[in-house]
Amino acid sequence: MARRPHDPVWLSEEEQRPRRPRLSRERIVAAAVGLLDAEGVEGVSMRRLAARLDAGTMSLYEYVASKEDLLDLALDAALAELDPVEAGEPWRAALTRHLSQSRHVMRRHPWITALVGTRPLLGPNALARSESVHAAVAGAGFTGAGLAAAVGALSSYVHGFVTTENMWRARMRDAAGEGDLRRRTRAHLADRAELYPVLARHARPEDADFDAGFTAGLEIVLDGIEARLGRP
Structure with a gap:
């Protein structure tokens, strides 16, 4: 409807209709993170x-060249939720805090573990956090191949643990059912103690405390990494 002369702005349908905000790369990436979640x-x-x-679908390509680029950007945006290791903090305490936070971020965004191994992590947030972890391990006394191996061991532990945790939690949504399954597993091992003596004695299938x-x-x-310090 055309606006008539001297109509109050509040009665104008054109003025009251909310305008759709323009797209931006930031807005697209934030929406991609939500869709991935x-x-x-x-x-x-x-x-x-x-x-x-x-x-419109084609309008997205004005800001992001491809789906793969979109995934790279979303992954780096999610990694921004992770605080870098602070310089000067004792290395074990710093890495414990950082890697524990990494677990919580990957629990909040379970798709991170699916993407991390499929692309080089070269975004600014990923590189800043990788730099801080390498600096903490270097500060403990590692260099060269030993430094790379120590960082790789830590990264592999966290990613492997969280991948398993996410998959288990996605499947076992009923606490009562999970408890029953764990008790039955314990009984199953106990009944076969002659075949699996170490598992029957030491495994703890009833323990559901992921933390x-x-x-x-x-x-x-970390104990293993610390034990390597001073070795050739």
């Missing part, structure tokens, strides 16, 4: 993302 990597397409933004398990495992990895 909801649908996972397999559920992401430029068409679905455009629908989420109430935009304690992560901390204990990380301590073992």
